[in-house]
Amino acid sequence: MTNTFNIAGADGNVMVPVLSETGSLMAYVLYPDTTGTLQELYSCMSIFRESSDHSQRIPRHSSTLFINTSGGTLYQGTPFLHRNAFGCTGQLIINSQSKTKKMAKSASSGGTLPDRIKNDPAFERTRENIAEFSRAGKAAKLMRTIFRDVTINAKDKITQSRLVKVMSRIITTDPVNERGARTVHNGDLQQLQNFNFNVRAGIADSLFVRCPVNFNRTTGEVTVNIPVFIPRNMVQQARGTTHFRIVAAAAAINFDTEQYEYAMQGTPELPYNSDPTQAITLTMALPANSRDTVVAVLGIEYYQRVNSRSYALKSGDHNATSVVLVDKAA
Structure with missing residues (x-):
């Protein structure tokens, strides 16, 4: 899987990656970090780059960082699934606890496969x-x-x-x-x-x-x-x-x-x-x-x-x- 990073902005907000059940990147959600704690943790693993309209910290390593959206805890290493991720409006945008769909059994598919083949x-x-x-x-x-x-x-x-x-x-x-x-x-x-x-x-x-x-x-x-x-x-x-x-x-x-x-x-x-x-x-x-x-x-x-x-x-x-x-x- 391609390594995924949180992006720390200068305004105190963080873009948090949302992963699917297979571990692939689905989206980024805005996560407020008013205390600047995340940016402090990012200081040793990022470089500062300025542009005309904004500044942001961009990771320079291939190490993978993830954030638990419910507690704001920073994790490093093995990717996990973000459950119940919210966007900047407070609406639930991804619910990973999807239920397995059960296929309806066709009336014509009765019997074991060997019997059906015969x-x-x-x-x-x-x-x-x-x-x-x-x-x-x-x-x-x-x-x-x-x-x-x-x-x-x-x-x-x-x-x-x-x-x-x-x-x-x-x-x-x-x-x-x-x-x-x-x-x-x-x-x-x-x-x-x-x-x-x-x-x-x-x-x-x-x-x-x-x-x-x-x-x-x-x-x-x-x-x-x-x-x-x-x-x-x-x-x-x-x-x-x-x-x-x-x-x-x-x-x-x-x-x-x-x-x-x-x-x-x-x-x-x-x-x-x-x-x-x-x-x-x-x-x-x-x-x-x-x-x-x-x-x-x-x-x-x-x-x-x-x-x-x-x-x-x-x-x-x-x-x-x-x-x-x-x-x-x-």
Whole structure:
């Protein structure tokens, strides 16, 4: 709150600040000080300034002074509320002891809020939003569950909320069902493409190698082709890294029933050095001719090898897993 001051005039009167219940300045009222006591108390905290028509004392400090209008007592420090403040005419201009107004209860507002949300026609839009938001939350949780083993070190604290946001957008693109009944399955699932489970790093930020991803729905195979590359040139180094590996996973997902088929494969741990790697193809077998949506992810994991034992590095800035394929059945 802005500090508020009493203003002492040369004629013996004082302008007293009137504060609201929240402590903010509402007005000043004229308070007579015929004895000059207040001006004496102000002498160490004010400066004298003259003008052509009047003189007054103006505070020079940020200390806050207040006056009890009923007793004329000077207070310094914590602001309080002036009760029953009077103007120069003797009329009551502010009565702070206002009574709390009670809202009249509407006859149509009976029942508890949960009951009204479930049954009141006025909450129809709310029920629709709740239903669709619930589906988005379940779809987001399903994605995290499916790809848990390749995202355990490649996620952030808001992965779930970011996924829910994407799933909610997907639901709104459902052209089949009415509002409140729209689903993830009927929406534009391509919006999942390039989703990064770790907001700080996507696969393109840590692995600078183009790895083509292919899916054959007839056979159910998902393949990731990793070409020859030099790790020191094409892999973003995490602090302490001696080895790394590239992982891929794919799943055929039914977002309506929450059933899925999952497959995962990764490279062996590769040394982080200047020696060229060998070309590698990662193959994941899913059910042939599946009518479910197929989602594939690609990630990178970092390790530090000590005495022939590898320790996973939980580098939140570089561990990455991203969606690289979304294929919806026609």
